[in-house]
Amino acid sequence: GAGVSQSPSNKVTEKGKDVELRCDPISGHTALYWYRQRLGQGLEFLIYFQGNSAPDKSGLPSDRFSAERTGGSVSTLTIQRTQQEDSAVYLCASSLTYYGYTFGSGTRLTVV
Amino acid sequence: TQLLxxxxxxxxxxxGENLTVYCNSxxxxxxxxxxxxxxxxxxxxxxxxxxxxxxxxxKRLTFQFGDARKDSSLHITAAQPGDTGLYLCAGGRGNKLVFGAGTILRVKS
Known part of the structure; x- marks a missing residue:
């Protein structure tokens, strides 16, 4: 597609439930990133995929968070046993080079 | 503590006013x-x-990177309502970007 597509755009879930967030990057972009943005704060790095290399998971806040990227394209971020502090906007970005990310519109996750 | x-x-x-936003580390x-x-x-x-x-x-935006590559500034001349938004700086660290918390700019007509 023309841009980075994320779904759903909004998700309300009950505490303790699992959620899956999807990211469809720009075709041909080898790098894919997940960031989290809490209200009034900057973007917090979560995970980075580059081609077929092992992902950089150094930003995942706990073992409840995991992500995969299938076939070097679509990525899914999974949060298990959601907590209220997981409420945030989850942003996905893709890039060809190091010097410019294209972000999706994000998924706004609300845990009630 | 924010890195940026x-x-x-x-x-x-x-x-119509001018403004400068700073990003320091x-x-x-x-x-x-x-x-x-x-x-x-x-x-x-x-x-x-x-x-x-x-x-x-x-156009009306001027960006500067500090000599020591630790800081940057964004200057907007003659701001317009369409400039309203959250401005984020981000520094390259390894394979990823580190973001600042942002500056919320509101331009009133």
Whole structure:
């Protein structure tokens, strides 16, 4: 597609439930990133995929968070046993080079 | 503690005024990027600067990277209501970007 597509755009879930967030990057972009943005704060790095290399998971806040990227394209971020502090906007970005990310519109996750 | 400190956090000005947003760190970055984000959307890249002392101009926006590659500034001349948004700076660290908390700019007509 023309841009980075994320779904759903909004998700309300009950505490303790699992959620899956999807990211469809720009075709041909080898790098894919997940960031989290809490209200009034900057973007917090979560995970980075580059081609077929092992992902950089150094930003995942706990073992409840995991992500995969299938076939070097679509990525899914999974949060298990959601907590209220997981409420945030989850942003996905893709890039060809190091010097410019294209972000999706994000998924706004609300845990009630 | 933010690795990149942005100031001010919030700026409300009248149309036609000039403004400067600052992005400071004690760390050196390989590059510095500026993004603009509107409500409900993801950040959109404005510029990337990679050389210490570099200055880039995009119409009414002027971006500068500090000589030591630890800080940057964004200057807007004759601000317009369409400039309203969240401005984020981001520094290159390894394979990823580290973001500042952002500056919320509101330009009133």
């Amino acid at each position: 400190e942005q100031s001010p956090q919030f700026l409300s000005i009248q149309e 004690s760390s050196v970055f390989s590059s510095l990027q500026w993004y603009r984000q509107e409500p409900g959307e993801g950040p959109v890249l404005l510029v990337t600067v990679v050389t210490g002392g570099e200055v880039k101009k995009l």
